[in-house]
Amino acid sequence: xxxxxxxxxxxxxxxxxxxxxxxxxxxxxxxxxxxxxxxxxxxxxxxxxxxxxxxxxxxxxxxxxxxxxxxxxxxxxxxxxxxxxxxxxxxxxxxxxxxxxxxxxxxxxxxxxxxxxxxxxxxxxxxxxxxxxxxxxxxxxxxxxxxxxxxxxxxxxxxxxxxxxxxxxxxxxxxxxxxxxxxxxxxxxxxxxxxxxxxxxxxxxxxxxxxxxxxxxxxxxxxxxxxxxxxxxxxxxxxxxxxxxxxxxxxxxxxxxxxxxxxxxxxxxxxxxxxxxxxxxxxxxxxxxxxxxxxxxxxxxxxxxxxxxxxxxxxxxxxxxxxxxx
Amino acid sequence: xxxxxxxxxxxxxxxxxxxxxxxxxxxxxxxxxxxxxxxxxxxxxxxxxxxxxxxxxxxxxxxxxxxxxxxxxxxxxxxxxxxxxxxxxxxxxxxxxxxxxxxxxxxxxxxxxxxxxxxxxxxxxxxxxxxxxxxxxxxxxxxxxxxxxxxxxxxxxxxxxxxxxxxxxxxxxxxxxxxxxxxxxxxxxxxxxxxxxxxxxxxxxxxxxxxxxxxxxxxxxxxxxxxxxxxxxxxxxxxxxxxxxxxxxxxxxxxxxxxxxxxxxxxxxxxxxxxxxxxxxxxxxxxxxxxxxxxxxxxxxxxxxxxxxxxxxxxxxxxxxxxxxx
Numbered sequence: 001x002x003x004x005x006x007x008x009x010x011x012x013x014x015x016x017x018x019x020x021x022x023x024x025x026x027x028x029x030x031x032x033x034x035x036x037x038x039x040x041x042x043x044x045x046x047x048x049x050x051x052x053x054x055x056x057x058x059x060x061x062x063x064x065x066x067x068x069x070x071x072x073x074x075x076x077x078x079x080x081x082x083x084x085x086x087x088x089x090x091x092x093x094x095x096x097x098x099x100x101x102x103x104x105x106x107x108x109x110x111x112x113x114x115x116x117x118x119x120x121x122x123x124x125x126x127x128x129x130x131x132x133x134x135x136x137x138x139x140x141x142x143x144x145x146x147x148x149x150x151x152x153x154x155x156x157x158x159x160x161x162x163x164x165x166x167x168x169x170x171x172x173x174x175x176x177x178x179x180x181x182x183x184x185x186x187x188x189x190x191x192x193x194x195x196x197x198x199x200x201x202x203x204x205x206x207x208x209x210x211x212x213x214x215x216x217x218x219x220x221x222x223x224x225x226x227x228x229x230x231x232x233x234x235x236x237x238x239x240x241x242x243x244x245x246x247x248x249x250x251x252x253x254x255x256x257x258x259x260x261x262x263x264x265x266x267x268x269x270x271x272x273x274x275x276x277x278x279x280x281x282x283x284x285x286x287x288x289x290x291x292x293x294x295x296x297x298x299x300x301x302x303x304x305x306x307x308x309x310x311x312x313x314x315x316x317x318x319x320x321x322x323x324x325x326x
Numbered sequence: 327x328x329x330x331x332x333x334x335x336x337x338x339x340x341x342x343x344x345x346x347x348x349x350x351x352x353x354x355x356x357x358x359x360x361x362x363x364x365x366x367x368x369x370x371x372x373x374x375x376x377x378x379x380x381x382x383x384x385x386x387x388x389x390x391x392x393x394x395x396x397x398x399x400x401x402x403x404x405x406x407x408x409x410x411x412x413x414x415x416x417x418x419x420x421x422x423x424x425x426x427x428x429x430x431x432x433x434x435x436x437x438x439x440x441x442x443x444x445x446x447x448x449x450x451x452x453x454x455x456x457x458x459x460x461x462x463x464x465x466x467x468x469x470x471x472x473x474x475x476x477x478x479x480x481x482x483x484x485x486x487x488x489x490x491x492x493x494x495x496x497x498x499x500x501x502x503x504x505x506x507x508x509x510x511x512x513x514x515x516x517x518x519x520x521x522x523x524x525x526x527x528x529x530x531x532x533x534x535x536x537x538x539x540x541x542x543x544x545x546x547x548x549x550x551x552x553x554x555x556x557x558x559x560x561x562x563x564x565x566x567x568x569x570x571x572x573x574x575x576x577x578x579x580x581x582x583x584x585x586x587x588x589x590x591x592x593x594x595x596x597x598x599x600x601x602x603x604x605x606x607x608x609x610x611x612x613x614x615x616x617x618x619x620x621x622x623x624x625x626x627x628x629x630x631x632x633x634x635x636x637x638x639x640x641x642x643x644x645x646x647x648x649x650x651x652x
Contacts (some may be wrong), residue, residue, distance in 0.1 A: 075433045117609035203529040203569060210528045238575055243529060251565055253590070257583035264579065 001084065002046035003116035004325060007318035009039035009094070010140045011176050011252035011279065011287050013234040015241040016149065017207070018198045023303045024157040026134045028198070029211040032148045032165065032218045033140045036176060037315030041102065041298035043109035045092040045117040047077070052086035057090045062270050068191075072107060072134035075113055079130075080118035088114070089325040094310060103190070107134035108141035119267035126163045127318070128162035135173035144168050144317035146222045148215070166222050168217070169313035174227075175295050177288040180308040190282040193245060193252045196259075200249040207244050229278030238279040245282075262305055269301065327410065328372035329442035330651060333434035335365035336466045337421070337502050337605065337613050339560040340540045341567040342475065344524045344532070350483040351462045354524070355537040358474045358491065358544045359466045362502060363641030367428065369416040369435035370651040371443040373403070376411035378534035383416045383432070392516075398460035401442055405456075406444035408584050414440070415651040418638060420504075429516070433457055433464035438644045453644070454488035463516075470494050470643035472548045474541070485545060492548050494640035500553075501621050503614040506634040507584035516608040519571060519578050526575040533570050557603030564605040571608075582610035590633055595627065 002305040016031035055062040055069055062069060073086045092102050111131040115122050122130065124143060132139035132149070139149045139161065152160030156242075188196075197202055197256065214237050222266035245252040258281060266278045266288060276290040276298055286306075290298055295311065302309055328479045332595040381388035381395055388395060399412045416435065418428050433632040441448055448456065450469060452570035456476070458465035465487065471494040478486030513523075524530055540563050547555035581589075585606060592604045592614065602616040602624055612632075616624055621637065628635055 023417050049371075201565065202532040203573075206528040206532050236573075236575065236577070238571050240528065243573045246572075247529075247562075247569045249562065251562070251593075253586075253593070255586055256590070257587045260579075260581055260586045261583045264582070267577075267579070 001048060001117050002044065002324065003113045004042065004044040004321050004323060005109045005112035005116070006040050006042045006321055007105045007112065007141045008035045008037060008315040009041075009102065009105040010035045010137065010138065010147070011312075012140070013230065013263070013279070014211065014218050014237050014279065015246060015281070016136055017241050018204065019136070020196045021155070021157065022195070025132050025150070025156050026160050027151050028208055029134055030148060030151040030215050031104060031140070032146070032187050032215060033137070034146050034174065034176060035141060035144055035168070035315040035317060036312035037045055037168070038310060038312040039094045039105065039178065040103035041109045042108070042325060043088065045073075045110065045113040045114045046087045047082055047084040047117055048087065050087055053086045055088040055090070058092060068134065069107070069110065075133060076111070076114045076120070076130070078120055080115070080120050080299055082118055082127065086114070087326070091325065093192045101279070103135040103139040104141045107131055107138035108318045110134065111138065112142070112320065116320060124317070125161045125163065129157065129160065131271040132157075132160065132162070142318050145170060145314045145323045148219070163323070165219060167317065171225050171314060173292040173316055175290050175292055176312045177290065177295075177298065177302070178310040178312065179262055179286045179288065179302065179306040180310070181256050181262070181284040181306060186254065188252050188282070193282055196252070197248045201244045203244050203247050207240055210240065226323060227275070227291055231275070232277050234289060234302070235277040242280060254283050258306065259284045259286055262286040265305060269298070274298065327372060327443050327445070328650065329439045329640050330368065330369065330370040330647050331435045331438035331442070332368045332647055333431045333438065333467045334361045334363060335367075335428065335431040336361045336463065336473070337558065337638075338463065338466070338607065340537065340544050340563050341607070342462055343570060343604070344520050344530065344569050345462070347481070347483065348521070351458050351530070352486050353475070353477050356474060356550075357466070357478040357540050358472065358541060359463070360472050360500065360502060361467060361494070361641040361643060363494070364636060364638040365420045365431065365504065367416060367418040367431035369414065369432070369439045371436065371439040372397075372413045372469055373408055373410040373443055374376040375481065376413055379412045380567040381414040381416070383420060394404060394460065395433070397438065398436060401459060402440045402444055402446070402456070402493035402596060406441070408444055412440070413557045415650070417651065419556055429461040430467045433460035434467035434470050436460065437464065438468070438646065439635055442646060444571050450488065450643070451487050452560055454508040455483065455486065458486065458488070466520045468644050471496060474545070474628045491545060494642065496578045497548070497640060498553050499618040500640055501618055502638045503613045503616065503624065503628070503637060504636040504638065505580050505588055505628065506561065506636070507588070507610045507612060507632060512580065512609045514578050514608070519574070519608055522578070523570050523574045525575045527570045529573050533566055536566065553601070553617055557601070560615055561603040562606050567588050570601070580606065580609055583625050584632065585612055587610040591627070591631060595624070600624065
């Protein structure tokens with residue numbers, strides 16, 4: 001009753017921000033992302049005769065505010081109908097809770113490892129729906145390449161699943177450069193932030209009105225490998241999401257001075273003919289979208305702006321491994 | 327046929343962003359501001375037997391892209407029915423076109439000086455409506471203290487004027503600290519920016535929906551000298567305006583890294599019990615709202631963040647002076 005899974009983080013190109021159902025984690029809008037080769041979490045789960053559940057993430061015992069992880073283990077245990085305690089060890093190779101989608105890779109790896117350890121044999125679609133209930137964006141870290149998390153319409157969430165739009169081999173030249181502006185944990189969690197935005201931002205309605213068009217443009221851009229369409233849609237979508245955050249009461253401002261500096265640099269570079277786009281999630285990090293041919297030049301220019309970068313290309317979905325952490 | 331006027335800039339506490347009529351400069355929403363003692367423009371106008379109009383602003387001949395200034399002189403000349411060329415010299419004691427409302431003080435001073443030099447004797451209300459046609463926010467630099475520019479409903483603009491809500495003596499403890507983050511001219515003028523926002527931002531509708539409440543809160547806050555209500559309303563309103571700018575296509579991002587640094591500092595200081603609020607206009611500068619009692623402490627903390635600050639209190643409206651510039 002032991003299994004280990006590896007799952008990559010994903011970077012949303014059309015963002016998820018706001019839940020229509022908090023219990024089942026059902027979103028107000030569909031979202032599209034790229035699974036990021038290189039930003040992964042590895043998780044080993046064993047169900048056994050332990051006295052209590054124990055969860056260690058990056059060598060730290062689970063904090064009380066991370067109860068959703070424990071709740072997810074309990075959810076899987078119930079589905080499997082087993083009655084044993086869990087030992088979970090999880091390690092990410094990148095900073096946690098700083099806007100680099102650590103909860104996506106973490107909950108996706110946990111979902112696959114725990115369901116396997118519990119004896120469940122779930123389909124890819126079932127795994128995306130189960131991961132979704134741990135952390136919405138985790139649903140997009142199950143399948144490979146470029147994927148969509150369909151918002152679904154049903155109250156029970158059975159049509160709110162993720163699937164691949166294009167496998168990683170479709171567009172191997174696509175790159176995302178994560179610029180680590182700050183490794184500090186963010187002040188407002190995504191979960192609390194989006195809930196407050198839905199309640200108080202006067203712009204949330206405007207956000208939802210424009211999402212379907214963004215989704216259509218992004219699907220078309222990915223299918224046609226139209227980098228300008230993908231990049232410009234992603235950048236505008238990120239700005240729209242941050243504008244809903246900024247206008248939340250109280251205001252949620254994830255951008256740091258370093259965030260702003262990189263954003264302006266990218267706008268400037270684009271005017272000079274070097275094509276790249278920025279996107280930011282619930283944190284200060286900037287993720288730059290570019291093509292392989294421009295990677296070297298962009299990294300050269302970035303060296304004056306940010307100390308640490310991580311480059312990713314379209315990656316694999318979650319997979320099992322025999323290389324256990326304990 | 328020569329007159330000189332001095333007018334102060336004003337800082338909008340509820341912002342003006344978007345015109346319903348570009349010819350007459352009629353806004354979609356009412357706005358409220360404080361006239362800033364200390365940020366002034368002085369302008370001397372003479373109509374005489376010159377070969378051509380000449381306009382010098384801060385020792386520089388008028389640029390071709392500043393034709394609205396020449397157009398405003400022509401507008402006043404037509405109203406007065408005179409046929410002489412104008413010599414205009416204007417000087418501001420603060421950076422021009424960097425989001426410090428230089429066009430407001432400039433066009434207000436020009437309106438008063440040119441109308442007087444042309445032999446017109448206009449009421450305060452008439453002056454605000456005339457100044458409005460030169461630059462919308464200039465309408466708010468005619469009257470003293472805290473004022474409102476009523477959006478009006480009429481097509482001909484005759485009900486779109488500014489007036490004092492509270493004279494400067496009503497709240498002498500109120501302070502605005504302008505933090506000069508950058509003296510560079512802004513890339514997108516307010517005029518071009520707001521026009522593009524109205525056309526393309528998916529959030530402009532949401533902006534307009536919430537303005538009436540902001541106006542009511544701000545009026546009440548000023549009347550009751552409720553600093554918390556005034557400050558929090560102003561800060562949230564500024565964030566809402568910038569969120570419409572950010573989501574304009576193409577995006578208009580006026581914030582610089584230094585802007586962000588001061589914003590975060592103010593939020594932090596507030597958590598620590600030092601009450602101040604930020605507001606930003608079409609540029610990178612941050613204007614801090616505070617009370618006189620906290621001015622020293624805030625300035626001390628600011629000294630590590632920004633090189634140049636200008637402190638203003640509620641100021642006078644536009645007035646004539648015999649101290650001509652030529």
